[in-house]
Amino acid sequence: MRxxxxxxxxxxxxxxxxxxxxxxxxxxxxPQPESVDLKKGYFTFNTETRxxxxxxxxKDLATYMTEKIINDAGINVSVAKCDHSVxxxxxxxxxxxxxxxxxxxxxxxxxxxxxxxxxxxxxxxxNAFQSLRQLIPANARQFPGxxxxxxxxxxxxxxxxxxxxxxxxxxxxxxPKEFVxxxxxxxxxxxxxxxxxxxxxxxxxxxxxxxxxxxxTKGAWRADRTGIHWWSREFAKPGEPMPIxxxxxxxxxxxxxEYARIRNVEIIPEIDLPGHSKALKAxxxxxxxxxxxxxxxxxxxxxPNNTICAGxxxxxxxxxxxxxxxxxxxxxxxIHVGGDECNKNDWTVCPECNKRxxxxxxxxxxxxxxxxxxxxNSLVTQRGKTMIGWDEIMSGKGTPGAIIMAWRRNRYSPExxxxxxxxxxxxxxxxxxYINNHQGPAYLEPEAPRGIIPLRKVYDYEPIPKVLTEExxxxxxxxxxxxxxxxxPNPGICELMLYPRVLANAEVGWxxxxxxxxxxxxxxxxxNFIRLxxxxxxxxxxxxxxxITFTADTVQKIAVVQIVPDSDIHDLFYTVNGTDPTTKSPxxxxxxxxxxxxxxxAAIFNKKGLLLGNIxxxxxxxxxx
Ligand code: ACM
Ligand code: ZN
Numbered sequence: 001m002r003x004x005x006x007x008x009x010x011x012x013x014x015x016x017x018x019x020x021x022x023x024x025x026x027x028x029x030x031p032q033p034e035s036v037d038l039k040k041g042y043f044t045f046n047t048e049t050r051x052x053x054x055x056x057x058x059k060d061l062a063t064y065m066t067e068k069i070i071n072d073a074g075i076n077v078s079v080a081k082c083d084h085s086v087x088x089x090x091x092x093x094x095x096x097x098x099x100x101x102x103x104x105x106x107x108x109x110x111x112x113x114x115x116x117x118x119x120x121x122x123x124x125x126x127n128a129f130q131s132l133r134q135l136i137p138a139n140a141r142q143f144p145g146x147x148x149x150x151x152x153x154x155x156x157x158x159x160x161x162x163x164x165x166x167x168x169x170x171x172x173x174x175x176p177k178e179f180v181x182x183x184x185x186x187x188x189x190x191x192x193x194x195x196x197x198x199x200x201x202x203x204x205x206x207x208x209x210x211x212x213x214x215x216x217t218k219g220a221w222r223a224d225r226t227g228i229h230w231w232s233r234e235f236a237k238p239g240e241p242m243p244i245x246x247x248x249x250x251x252x253x254x255x256x257x258e259y260a261r262i263r264n265v266e267i268i269p270e271i272d273l274p275g276h277s278k279a280l281k282a283x284x285x286x287x288x289x290x291x292x293x294x295x296x297x298x299x300x301x302x303x304p305n306n307t308i309c310a311g312x313x314x315x316x317x318x319x320x321x322x323x324x325x326x327x328x329x330x331x332x333x334x335i336h337v338g339g340d341e342c343n344k345n346d347w348t349v350c351p352e353c354n355k356r357x358x359x360x361x362x363x364x365x366x367x368x369x370x371x372x373x374x375x376x377n378s379l380v381t382q383r384g385k386t387m388i389g390w391d392e393i394m395s396g397k398g399t400p401g402a403i404i405m406a407w408r409r410n411r412y413s414p415e416x417x418x419x420x421x422x423x424x425x426x427x428x429x430x431x432x433x434y435i436n437n438h439q440g441p442a443y444l445e446p447e448a449p450r451g452i453i454p455l456r457k458v459y460d461y462e463p464i465p466k467v468l469t470e471e472x473x474x475x476x477x478x479x480x481x482x483x484x485x486x487x488x489p490n491p492g493i494c495e496l497m498l499y500p501r502v503l504a505n506a507e508v509g510w511x512x513x514x515x516x517x518x519x520x521x522x523x524x525x526x527x528n529f530i531r532l533x534x535x536x537x538x539x540x541x542x543x544x545x546x547x548i549t550f551t552a553d554t555v556q557k558i559a560v561v562q563i564v565p566d567s568d569i570h571d572l573f574y575t576v577n578g579t580d581p582t583t584k585s586p587x588x589x590x591x592x593x594x595x596x597x598x599x600x601x602a603a604i605f606n607k608k609g610l611l612l613g614n615i616x617x618x619x620x621x622x623x624x625x
Contacts, residue, residue: 026038026151027135027151027153028134028520028523028524028527028528029131029134029135029155029524030134030190030503030506030507030521030524030525030528031159031190031191031506031507031509031510031511032507032510032511032515032516032517032520032521032524033131033155033156033157033511034105034155034156034157034158034511034512034515035154035155035156035157036153036154036155037153037154037155038151038152038153039110039151039152039153039154040152041112041151041152042112042149042150042151042152043110043111043112043113043114043115043149043150043152044089044147044148044149044150045073045075045091045136045147045148045149045150046075046089046147046148047075047076047077047145047147048089049075049077049089049090049091050077050078050079050080050083050086050089050090050091051065051066051069051077051078051079051080051090051091051093052079052080052081052082052083052086052090052091052092052093053065053079053080053081053082053093053125054081054082054093054094054095054125055081055082056095057093057095057122057125058079058080058081060122060261060262061079061125061126061129061262062079062080064262064263065077065079065129066079068129068133071141071534071535072133072136072140072141072531073136073140073141073148074140074141074142074143074144074145074146075144075145075147075148077091082094087113087114088113088114089113089114090114090115091114091115091117091132092114092115092116092117093117093118093119093125093128093129094116094117094118094119095118095119095120095121095125096118096119096120097120098118098120099120101118101119101120101121101124101158102120102124102158103120103121103123103124103162104121104123104124104127104158104159104162104191104193104264105119105120105124105127105156105157105158105159106118106119106124106125106127106128106131106155106157106158107119107128107154107155107156107157108128108131108132108153108154108155108157109153109154109155110135110150110151110152110153110154111152112152115132115150117129117132122264123193123264126188126263126264127157127191127264128157130188130189130190130191131155131157132150133189134189134527134528134531135150135151135153136148136150137149138527138528138530138531138534139530141534159191159509159510160478160509160510160511160512161463161476161477161478161479161509161510162193162477162478163193163194163426163477163478163479163480163509164191164192164193164194164478164479164480164505164506164509164510165192165193165194165195165196165268165426165428165478165479165480165481165509166183166187166192166194166195166196166480166481166482166483166498166502166505167195167196167197167198167270167428167480167481167482167483168180168183168195168196168197168198168483168485168494169198169201169482169483169484169485169488170197170198170199170204170206170485171198171199171200171201171202171203171204171205171206171272171279171485172201172203172204172484172485172486172488173485173486173488173489173490174204174206174220174245174246174247175488175490175491175494176246176491177248177252177255177256179491179494180197180248180256181255181256181259182491182537183195183494183495183498184256184259184260184263184265185259185263186499186502186532186535186537187265187502187506188260188263188264188265189531190502190503190506191264191506191510192265192502192505192506192509193264193265193266194265194266194268194478194480195260195265195266195267195268196268196270196336196480196482197267197268197269197270198270198272198484198485199248199269199270199271200270200271200272200276200277200279200280200338201272201276201278201279202276202277202278202279202297202298202303202306203222203278203279203297203298203299203300203303204219204220204221204222204245204246204247204279204297205219205220205247205279205280205283205297206220206246206247206248207247207248207253207269207271207326207329208247208248208249208250208253209321209322209325209326210250210325211321211325212283212284212318212321212322214283214284215279215280215283215284216247217283218242218282218283218297219279219280219282219283219297220245220246220247220279220297221242221243221244221245221297222236222242222244222245222279222296222297222298222299223236223237223240223241223242223243223244223296223297223299224241224243224244224299225244225299225300226244226489228300229300230300230301230486230487231300231301231302232300233299233300233301233302234299235296235298235299235302236296236297236299238294238296240296242296242297245297250325250329253329253330254329257329257330257331261331266331266332266334267330267332268330268332268334268335268336268388269326269329269330269332269335269336270336270337270338270388271322271323271326271335271336271337271338272337272338272339272340273308273319273337273338273339273372273376274307274308274310274315274339274342274369274372275306275307275338275339275340275341275342275343276303276306276338276340276341277306277307277308278295278296278297278298278303278305278306279297279298280308281295281305281306281308282295282296282297284318286314287308287309287312287314287315287318288305288308288309288346289307289308289309289311289346289347289349289350289352289353290305290346290350293305300486301486304343304345305343305345305346306343307342307343307344307345307346307347309346309347309350309352309353310347310353310356310368310369310371310372311347311350311351311352311353311354311355311356312352316375316376316379319376319379320379323335323376323379323380323383324383327380327383327384327385332385333384333385333386334385334386334387334388334403335380335383335385335386335387335388336387336388336389336405337373337376337377337380337387337388337389338389338390339369339373339389339390339392339393339399340389340390340391340392340407341392342369342392344365344366344368344369347365347368348365353365353368356368356371362396364396366395366396367396367397368396369392369393369395369396370393370395370396370397370398370399371396371397373389373393373399373402374397374399377399377401377402381401386401386402386403387399387401387402387403388402388403388404388405388426389402389403389404389405390404390405390407391404391405391406391407391408391412391414391417391418392408394414394417394418394421394423398421400422402423403423403424403425403426403477404418404423404424404425404426405425405426405428406418406425406426406427406428406429407428407429407430407434407482408430409429409430409431410431415427415429415463415465416465416467416468418475419468419472419473419475419476420468420472422475423475424475424477425475425476425477426476426477426478426479426480427461427463427476427478427479427480428479428480428481428482429461429479430482431451431453432453432457432458432460432461433453433458433461433479433480433481433482433505434449434451434453434481434482434484435453435458435481435482435483435497435498435501435502436448436449436482436483436484436485436486436487436488436497437449437450437451437452437453438450438451438452438453438542439452439453439454439455439497439501439540439542439543439566440452440454440540440542440543440545440547440566440613441545441546441547441548441616441618444542444545444614444616445542446487446493446496446497447487448487448497449486449487452547453501454542454543454547454566455500455501455504455525455542455543455566455567456504456518456543456566458481458501458504458505458508459504459507459508459516459518459521460518461479461505461508462508462513463476463478463479463508463509464476478509479505479508479509480505480509481501481502481505483497483498491538492538495537495538495539496538496539496540497540498539499532499537499538499539499540500525500528500529500532500539500540500543501540503525503528504521507521518568519568519569522543522567522568522569523569525543529541541612541613542566542613543566543567543613544565544566544567544570544604544612544613544614545566545604545613545614545616546563546564546565546566546572546588546602546603546604546616547563547564547565547566547616548561548562548563548564548600548602548616548617548618549561549562549563549564549618550562550594550600550618550620552596552620552622554596554622557595557596558593558594558595558596559593559594559595559596559598559620560591560592560593561591561592561593561594561598561600561620562591563588563600563602565588565604567604567612567613570604570605570606570607570612571583571587571604571605571606571607572587572588572602572603572604573585573586573587573588573602573603573604573605574586574588574600574601574602574603575600575601576594576598576599576600577599578599578601579601580601580603580615581601581602581603581615582605583605583609588602594620595620596620596621596622597619597620597621598619598620599617599618599619599620600617600618600619600620601615601616601617601618602615602616602618603615603616
């Protein structure tokens, strides 16, 4: 019995991979759906095609869908509520009651005379539409008004995880409202459904709180250190002008939240406490342990004394006021309160913090941190919300009932410890999902931290650690990529860091591991490059920049050179004589030896001979430290 089950399983895996291999040249949807059954024939989408929606979704989706179809296909369709007298040349979205679809799943059937999409929910209908959009040829808009052919097929689909997220940090560098709206629009095309918004940190408080105006009149602005390295910036001097910054008014927030709601994106605000609070302390110095010091918003990386007092009751009263307004503004059931990298130096010498420690029989300042976070947790739950915190909130006595965002790795293992301890957990791995790191050879990248997280590394990430039991694994809510803002001074650089890595994580969050396929994904990314370009998104092509590494033998004066491409669906050519590689140069197949001081150059070309990224250069030399 067991053997026959195994055989059936193996046959279906083989059959499945056979279909995908055949189909992946044709059907490029990111994230890869659960099943795609390609049929013969095409649906022809033209100016006569009519689109029908359930009446309850008309108000939210009619304009959105019309605009997207003009944008994607150059076709102006009429959108109306379901009309059962029409049966041909239509796209029908139907709300059903089929439990197999779940909250976000759908079925999309393309027949030669009509398209029928079914789902239980708004989210499912929205997701079906996103898959349909990606079936429209990426260059269709170049021929406006011309009919578009969509292959006949049946897609049945639902996500692996409920949390498929992106975090943006707009404290370190404020970005305009229009930028935020644009990113929500782009990520929602890939069924990313959570936007975690890091709104406060040492370098700026970015959200208007009506009862505390100083947070944005003072806390949103800092002294200008443009052009000086982030980690070497001098502190602001007393009386210095504070021209750098900005904030989102409550009207802005409402507009952004509504825009996101239409796009099935939930916005989770983060107010980072009790550390990372220099801007908060600059605005309201009474929240500090050190009443003898005056604070300014940090100008860059160095932010000592950035923790607020956990001893005084006024701290908790103040935070309750912030949470009250945040809870009103954001319909999400979650509020993220940070809790990371809490520097406790001020606490150890603060009489109020020490008093709090003693009165509550706390063993140490780690336990004062869990006391603080537990108090904040109850403020959050009193407002009917669930608290999320970075994994440091597990320290001390932990914070039962909170959700852990597991970011640390190497010396720490919150990705395992949190679900084992019974916490609902969101993976935000700093080794795989921190997309503020470079994505190719560093010298060709914009300034960033030193790590390299190429597209494939994001794609290959598996959010459920193997060692977890099924029950523990069930506590993993999903995964997100995080773009920290230290080195993203403007929208163009932000987008360069975001795309295409956001697409890789979209698939990590949606697609079951068995269906993931790096090669197929790369073809799909290339097709989506055309859409991103059409939509004026500044994506990165670093996946085409191979890494050249070597191990040198200083005695023999020789090195073993390896060229590691991220993108591996094209051809990699190299030279060792200082000239630029062309398609006539040697094709890279395996590691080779080269003498010291050799200049190795490598580049990826497509089958048409087009250079796809940069020519990467690496001199084989020993750099003495
Ligand atoms: C973090 O990276 N400090 C959450
Ligand atoms: Zn204190």
